[in-house]
Structures are given as C-alpha cells and as structure tokens.
Amino acid sequence: MRFFALLKKELRECLPWMATAAAILLLIGSMMLWDRGQRDIGDWYRVFERYSEVGGYELLRRPISDFTVFVFMSAVGLGLALGVRQFWVDDFMGTWGFIAHRSTRRTTIFAAKICAGLISMIVGIGLVWCYLFWRANSSGYFVFPLPEKCFIVGWLIGGMGLLAYLGAGLVGLSKARWYTTKLMGLGFALWIFITLIQQWTLWWGFGTLLIGTVVLLYLMWETFLNREF
Amino acid sequence: MTEFVLETQGLTKFYGDKLALDHIDLKIPRGCVCGFVGRNGSGKTTAIKLLLGFLKPTAGSSRLLGCDSQDLTPAIRQRIGYVAEGHRLIRWMTVAEIAKFQSAFLSQQWDSKFFWDMIDYFGLSKKQKIKHLSNGQRAQVSLALTLAPNPELLIMDDPTLGLDAAIRRQFLEGMIELIMRQGRTILFSSHILGDIERVADKIVVIDKGVIRADCSLEQFRTAIKKVKFVFGQTLPETIDIEGLLHFRHSDKELEMILVDTADEKIAEWAKSSGATDYQAINMNLEDQFIEYTAPAGRNKPFVWEAK
Amino acid sequence: MALWIQITPGSDEPIYLQIVEQVGEAIAKGQLAVGDKLPAVRKLASELVINPNTVARAYTILEQSGLVTTKTGSGTFVADPSMRGKDAADINMMADRMDGIISRGLNLGIESQDIIAMFKDRLEKFTKTRQGGRRKND
Numbered sequence: 249m250r251f252f253a254l255l256k257k258e259l260r261e262c263l264p265w266m267a268t269a270a271a272i273l274l275l276i277g278s279m280m281l282w283d284r285g286q287r288d289i290g291d292w293y294r295v296f297e298r299y300s301e302v303g304g305y306e307l308l309r310r311p312i313s314d315f316t317v318f319v320f321m322s323a324v325g326l327g328l329a330l331g332v333r334q335f336w337v338d339d340f341m342g343t344w345g346f347i348a349h350r351s352t353r354r355t356t357i358f359a360a361k362i363c364a365g366l367i368s369m370i371v372g373i374g375l376v377w378c379y380l381f382w383r384a385n386s387s388g389y390f391v392f393p394l395p396e397k398c399f400i401v402g403w404l405i406g407g408m409g410l411l412a413y414l415g416a417g418l419v420g421l422s423k424a425r426w427y428t429t430k431l432m433g434l435g436f437a438l439w440i441f442i443t444l445i446q447q448w449t450l451w452w453g454f455g456t457l458l459i460g461t462v463v464l465l466y467l468m469w470e471t472f473l474n475r476e477f
Numbered sequence: 478m479t480e481f482v483l484e485t486q487g488l489t490k491f492y493g494d495k496l497a498l499d500h501i502d503l504k505i506p507r508g509c510v511c512g513f514v515g516r517n518g519s520g521k522t523t524a525i526k527l528l529l530g531f532l533k534p535t536a537g538s539s540r541l542l543g544c545d546s547q548d549l550t551p552a553i554r555q556r557i558g559y560v561a562e563g564h565r566l567i568r569w570m571t572v573a574e575i576a577k578f579q580s581a582f583l584s585q586q587w588d589s590k591f592f593w594d595m596i597d598y599f600g601l602s603k604k605q606k607i608k609h610l611s612n613g614q615r616a617q618v619s620l621a622l623t624l625a626p627n628p629e630l631l632i633m634d635d636p637t638l639g640l641d642a643a644i645r646r647q648f649l650e651g652m653i654e655l656i657m658r659q660g661r662t663i664l665f666s667s668h669i670l671g672d673i674e675r676v677a678d679k680i681v682v683i684d685k686g687v688i689r690a691d692c693s694l695e696q697f698r699t700a701i702k703k704v705k706f707v708f709g710q711t712l713p714e715t716i717d718i719e720g721l722l723h724f725r726h727s728d729k730e731l732e733m734i735l736v737d738t739a740d741e742k743i744a745e746w747a748k749s750s751g752a753t754d755y756q757a758i759n760m761n762l763e764d765q766f767i768e769y770t771a772p773a774g775r776n777k778p779f780v781w782e783a784k
Numbered sequence: 785m786a787l788w789i790q791i792t793p794g795s796d797e798p799i800y801l802q803i804v805e806q807v808g809e810a811i812a813k814g815q816l817a818v819g820d821k822l823p824a825v826r827k828l829a830s831e832l833v834i835n836p837n838t839v840a841r842a843y844t845i846l847e848q849s850g851l852v853t854t855k856t857g858s859g860t861f862v863a864d865p866s867m868r869g870k871d872a873a874d875i876n877m878m879a880d881r882m883d884g885i886i887s888r889g890l891n892l893g894i895e896s897q898d899i900i901a902m903f904k905d906r907l908e909k910f911t912k913t914r915q916g917g918r919r920k921n922d
Contacts, residue, residue, distance in 0.1 A: 250551075253581035257567070341568065345561035348531055351554035351582045477531040510835055649833050657826055657836060671793040675834045695841075698798050759796035 250352045251360055258364030262330055266372035269326035273319070273373065277380045280315055316405055323373045323409025330368055331416025334361045339420070344477040358472050362465065365413055373406040400450060407457045408444065411437045414464035421471045437464060482507050482630050482662045483528065487537035490523055490686075497523045499686040500537065505664060505679070510656055512677030512694070513666035516770055520686040521666040522562060525634045528664075529559060542630060555583055558628030562635045564619040566607050572596060572618055573603035576625075583626040592625035599647070613644045620651050631655060633665035637672065645672065652676050670763045684770050700737040701765040705730060706752040718746045723771065732758075734768045788815070789823075791832050799834055803842035811851055811862055813913045822852060822860040849874065 338344045350357065381399050415437025422430050440460035444453055483505040490498040498520045505511050515521050526532045528539050530546045539546040544553045566575060580587040596603070599617040607615060616636070623631065631652070637645040649672060655661050656676070667673055673680065673694070680697050682690035690697060701722075708729050716724060716731070720738035724731060731752075735743070747755040760768070788810065791802045810816045822828075825843065829836035843860050846852045853863045889899045 249584070250582050253578055257570075257578060261569070342561075342563055342565040343567060345531065345559070346566055349529060349554060349557075349559045351551040353551060474533075476533055477526065646833060650830075653829060653833055653835070657829070674793040674799060678835055678837050695798065695800075761794050761796050763794060 250350070251356050254350070254352070254357060254360035255364055258334065258361050259367065261333060262364050262368040265326060265329040265333060266368040269322050269329070270372040270376050273322045273376045274379070276318060277315070277376065278383070280318070281380065281384055316401070319373070319377060319402055320405045320408060323369070323406045324412040325409075326369060326372050327409035327412030327414075328416045330365050331413045331420065334365060335417040335420030348477050354473050355469070358469055361417075362468075365417075366410075369406070369409060369413065373409060374403065377402045377406055397450070404450065404453050404457065407454075408441055410457070410461055411441050411444075411464070414461065414468060418464060418468050418471065421468055421475060423471075423475055433464075433467070436467075440464070480507070481505060481540075482542055483540070483664060485524075485528070485537065485539040488524070488527060488534055488539050489536040490520075490527060490532060491535040497686050498527070501683075501686075501688055503681065503688065503691065505662060507660055507662050508656075509679050510652070510663045510677050511665075511679040511681060512673035513664060513681050513683065514668070514670070514673060514766060515666070515683035517668075519683045519770075521683055522634055523686075524683065525632060525664075525666065528632065529557075555586065555626070556629040558623040558626065558631040560619055560623050560631075560633040560636045562638060564612070564616045564636075566615060566619060566622075568608040569606065571604050571606050572601060575607060575618070575622065576603075579622050579626070586626040588625050588627060592621050595621040595624070595651075613640050616640055616644055617647065620648055624651050624655060627658070628655075629661060631661070631663045631665075633663070635666050635668065637667060637669060645669070649676055670761075670766055674762045682766070682769060689769065698762065698765065701760065701769055702735045702738065702743075703732065703758040703760050703764075703768070704735060704743055705732045705756050705758055706747060706750070707754040708751065709753045710751075713750045716750075718742065722768065736769070789828065789832065791834065793834075800838050800842040800845065803839065804845050807842070807846055808851060813910050815913070816862050818862050818864055820862045821858075822862070824859060 338347060347357065348354075378399075381402060415434040418433030418437070419430055422433055437460070440456065440463075444456040444460070481504045483503065485501050485503045488498055488501040488503075489496075501524060513521055513524075523532065527534055528541060528546055530549050533547065541549065542553050542556060544550060549557075567578070570578065576589075576592055580589070593603075596618070599614070599621070601610070601614060601617065605614075607618065610618065620636075623633075637648050640648075652663055652665070653676060656663060663676075665677075677694050680690060680692065680694045681688060682697075692700075708731065712726055712729075712731055716733070718733070718735065718738065719742055720736045722734040722736050724733045726732070743755065743757075789803060789806050791799050793799060795802070797805075807816070807822065816822075822843065823831075825836050825839045829839045832839075843852065843854065847854055847860070850863060852860050854860045886899060889902070890896075894902075
C-alpha cells in the first residue's frame with residue numbers, strides 16, 4: 249500500500265523525462281531508419297559485428313550519425329535526468345523532511361525510487377528500441393534482416409544509461425563535504441562503463457553491467473540508509 | 478504508556494568542528510505543550526531533526542514515544558506529526574493528491590472528514606496544485622495534513638514563520654483543539670512569544686546549543702525580574718546580589734535583571750547597598766526572553782549617537 | 785457569557801491573572817450573580833485560543849480567593865459572598881493597587897479631593913450596576 253503510493257509518486261515524477269527521451273529517440277530513430285533505408289545496410293551490420301571482434305571502444309569513435317551512439321546518448325541523458333530528478337531535487341526543494349518522515353522503512357522509499365527509475369528506463373529507451381528494431385526489420389528498409397545480436401547490443405548500450413542513472417543518484421545521495429568525494433559516485437560509474445566497453449564479448453559486457461549495477465545499488469542503498477537530512 | 482513522550486540524554490551534535498548542540502537533557506511528559514524558544518541559530522532545528530532521526534547525534538541519545546530516534550519504526554512514526562520549517566510539500570501534487578498520498582501511510586488514523594472540513598474552512602479547493610498556493614495557503618494545507626491523522630505527538634519547527642496573523646491564529650486554534658483531546662503532546666519552536674504565552678505550559682529556552690531554561694511558563698514569568706534601584710549619591714562599587722544576570726546604570730540609577738531572586742534578598746541588598754528606593758518593573762514575556770538571552774556582560778543598551 | 789473576557793498576550797500581566805481580574809471585576813459589578821455558571825474551561829480556552837491549563841489555573845485562583853466554587857461534573861459557579869475570606873495579603877495587594885492609581889493621579893496634576901471624588905463616582909457606578917444586575921436576575 250505504502251510502497252505503491254510511493255511508486256506512483258516517483259513514476260509520475262519520472263514521466264516527463266521518460267516521455268521526452270522516448271519521443272526524441274523515436275523521432276530521430278525513425279528518421280535515421282528512413283535515411284538508412286535508402287542506403288546500404290552494410291554500415292549498420294558492420295558496426296554491430298564489430299562489437300564482438302574488437303570491443304565496443306570502436307563504437308564511440310563512429311560519427312555521431314551512427315545509431316548506436318544515439319541510443320547511448322539518449323540512454324545516458326535519460327539516466328542522468330532521472331538520477332538528478334529523484335536524488336538531487338529534494339535537497340534543493342527542502343522536501344526531504346516530508347518524505348523521510350513517511351511511516352515506512354527507508355528501504356521501501358529507496359526501492360520505490362529505483363523501481364520507478366528502472367521502469368522509466370525500460371519503457372523510455374528499451375521499449376522504443378524494441379519498436380525501432382522491429383520497424384527496421386519489417387518494413388523493407390534493409391535488404392536482409394538485422395541479426396539478433398544487434399537487438400541485444402542495443403539493450404546493452406541502453407543499459408549503460410543505467411550506470412549514468414545510478415552514478416548520478418549516488419552523487420545526489422552522498423553527503424560528502426568536498427565535491428571531489430561527492431563526485432566519486434559518478435567517477436565510479438564511469439570506471440564501470442570504461443571496463444564494460446573494453447569487454448570483448450557480449451556476455452562479459454552484460455556481466456560487467458550487472459555487477460556494476462549491483463555494486464552501485466548497494467552503495468546507494470547504504471548511503472541512503474545512513475543519510476542525514 | 479511511557480511517562481515521557483520525548484526525552485533526550487546528553488544529546489550532542491557537531492557539524493565538523495562547530496558545536497551545534499551541547500549535551501541536551503530534556504524530558505517532556507504526556508499532555509504537555511512545550512514551547513521551544515531560542516535566538517536564530519541557537520540549535521532548535523538541529524534538536525528537532527535529531528529527535529526525528531533526520532540527523533545522527535555525535536553523542537547522546539533521544540527517544541520519542543519510548544523508541545530511539547535513530548530507529549523509529551513505521552508504527553511509531555505514524556503516531557508522530559511533523560511540520561517542517563517552510564512547510565515544503567510535493568509541489569506538483571494537488572490538494573486532493575497529497576491528501577491521498579498522506580492517507581496511504583496513515584490509513585487507520587486518517588480522518589478524511591476533518592481534513593476536508595479544514596480545507597473548506599481555509600477556502601481552498603481540492604484541485605489546486607501545491608506550487609500555485611501562497612506560503613500561507615501551503616501552511617494551511619500542511620496543518621490539515623498533520624492534524625487529520627490525529628497525532629499523539631506533534632512536533633513543529635517554527636510553523637508560523639512568515640505567516641500572517643490570521644493564519645497564525647488558525648495554527649494556534651488547531652493546536653488548542655489537538656491538546657484538548659486525550660493524551661496529546663505538542664513540541665513547537667517559535668519566535669513569536671505571544672503565541673508561546675497563549676498555548677505553552679512549559680518553556681524551554683535554548684541558547685548557542687545549550688538549554689538555559691526548562692520550566693513551566695509560569696515559573697519563567699515569575700523568576701525573571703527587572704528591578705530599578707535609585708541611589709542618593711554614587712552607585713556602589715560592587716554588585717553582588719544572588720541571581721544577577723545583567724545590569725545597566727546611569728548616574729543615580731541601577732537597573733538589574735535578576736533571575737529567581739527572592740523578594741527578601743532584593744530588599745536586603747537595597748538596604749545594604751544604600752539605595753534610597755527600589756521598584757520591580759513588570760516585564761512581558763518578550764522582554765524577559767530578550768534579557769535572558771542577551772549576551773553576557775551587556776550592560777549598556779545600544780545607543781545611536783546622532784551627529 | 786464568555787464574550788466579555790478578553791486577553792492580551794504580550795502584556796506585562798500573565799494571561800491567567802488577566803482572566804482572574806476580569807472575572808473578579810464582573811462579579812464585583814454584579815454582571816455575574818451568585819450561582820451563575822462560569823464558561824467551561826475547554827470552551828473558554830477554545831474561544832480565547834489559549835491553553836486550557838491557563839483557564840484552569842485562573843479558576844483555581846478564583847476558587848482559592850473564595851469568589852467561585854467548583855462542583856466536579858457540573859462546573860464552576862460564582863460563590864456566595866459570605867464565603868469569601870479576606871486575608872492580609874489580599875488587602876495589601878489592594879492597597880498596592882490603590883497606590884499605583886493615586887500616584888498616577890497626582891503626577892497628572894489631579895488634586896487629592898478630585899481623586900477621592902473620582903473614586904466615589906466609580907464606586908457608585910459599580911453598586912448601581914450591581915443592583916441593576918440583581919434586579920434583572922430576580
């Protein structure tokens with residue numbers, strides 16, 4: 249009952265950001281699809297194939313028009329926005345007093361925020377990605393269908409947005425006095441990210457993402473439980 | 478039922494190397510209305526935040542309704558109403574939405590009729606968004622949200638700061654209404670001593686992190702006296718009367734602020750120091766508070782010499 | 785009934801004393817007759833927006849000076865004047881009050897006989913109201 253009341257509130261607060269990110273991704277994604285569809289599929293396929301050969305580092309050296317980079321930027325953008333909205337705004341608005349006095353455990357409050365954040369990312373980036381991929385494969389844009397691996401890599405790249413979300417959240421929750429220590433959260437997320445893109449196979453990529461997420465979540469939870477307002 | 482709904486033992490808080498609260502010992506019994514007063518920055522908000530578990534003490538402990546402040550269970554929090562300074566609520570919600578949100582946490586206690594009657598009384602509507610309300614209106618919603626669950630213990634941090642007289646009065650009425658129900662206790666901090674005088678039975682004065690007074694309002698009122706002594710010739714060299722807080726003097730007159738000095742001792746000193754006359758001057762609560770918390774050694778009022 | 789009690793917080797005089805004085809004055813003027821019921825503690829506290837303990841304290845003081853009696857369960861009533869005691873402290877306090885008024889009058893430049901005349905005049909008004917009040921209640 250209380251968890252759902254909190255979840256509803258958090259979702260409502262994430263909604264504008266999620267909707268914006270989804271809209272941008274959908275719009276630009278569709279445009280790119282249409283644009284790509286006029287040319288050879290080769291580029292797209294090559295990019296995804298590359299991932300399993302030389303590691304994702306290559307990805308970020310592509311020009312900005314490359315689609316995966318765009319998914320990446322949208323995911324990170326949404327992640328940062330959500331992290332700030334959920335974990336920084338209450339400090340500025342002075343509303344932690346109201347929230348922290350809720351008659352529920354702090355863990356419940358934390359869980360509601362994280363669930364809302366995850367749902368927003370999955371719907372805002374993940375679902376749109378599913379749609380775009382399906383669109384790409386179905387409407388005769390490409391000569392031959394995109395491989396499944398493309399689809400999975402898209403999720404992995406979206407998953408990097410998760411790191412941005414958790415990193416930003418950790419920074420917001422941290423009450424460290426010096427800005428260098430405060431930004432360690434983001435730095436840590438960045439480190440996980442760099443590790444991730446150095447992985448050579450998808451399994452290792454997802455593995456790093458999972459471990460990174462769990463560690464960041466734990467740090468956030470611990471910080472929140474002990475936080476002073 | 479625990480005897481004291483609120484108690485602290487040696488509660489201390491350092492912010493870095495700045496001492497905000499210094500070994501506070503407080504005990505507030507059930508049914509009491511306790512006015513918490515102090516100059517700006519004296520540590521009132523810090524104390525309240527520590528009580529509610531929003532801050533961790535550097536030393537000492539505190540308990541609300543018998544439960545340690547750092548481990549307040551949801552069941553205990555339900556029985557405690559809290560109004561934070563500034564009445565910050567969730568801005569994007571409407572009055573109806575925030576009522577729903579609040580009641581989700583307090584389902585058994587929530588008195589919906591009481592809440593909406595209050596909102597009606599204040600002339601607010603359920604569809605108004607919190608961010609479009611004025612400070613006063615937001616305070617009114619905050620009051621309704623806090624009183625509707627019928628809290629056993631109400632803690633308010635400067636609830637009437639910056640509010641107009643009419644809304645201040647509504648807060649006081651709400652507090653009186655609450656205190657008349659069985660077994661309710663209120664702790665509130667305020668700068669408006671007229672309000673304290675109206676509703677408090679107990680007064681706690683905090684100054685630079687230290688509790689300087691903790692007694693019934695009546696005791697406070699009778700203990701702090703201003704006495705003026707008139708002298709024929711020069712003033713005495715030393716002033717050694719029990720309970721002297723400060724003094725001010727002019728050529729032939731000496732004005733003393735005394736704390737808890739018996740009338741006989743005053744008469745005695747007047748005689749032994751050679752005063753020709755003396756008189757106790759009535760002070761109101763605000764004057765008493767100002768004198769009591771003025772910095773030590775202040776023996777001249779600030780006088781601006783116009784050129 | 786409670787309409788004529790007015791308190792001023794922030795004055796030199798504590799609130800409970802203000803209530804004691806006003807009730808006392810009403811009794812003296814006859815606005816409250818013997819047997820009249822004082823407003824209930826909670827009701828008066830609600831109307832004046834003050835702590836009910838303050839009202840209770842005032843009523844206790846009035847009872848101690850014999851002006852009112854409390855019957856548990858029924859309320860507080862104006863007492864029979866024959867029950868009122870006058871002790872030295874009460875009379876001293878009255879004398880002190882008179883000193884205050886006299887000094888103020890003299891400082892304003894009012895002559896002694898005029899001060900006496902003023903006292904007489906106001907005393908008459910009290911007794912007139914009292915008699916008038918009594919007649920109303922018969």
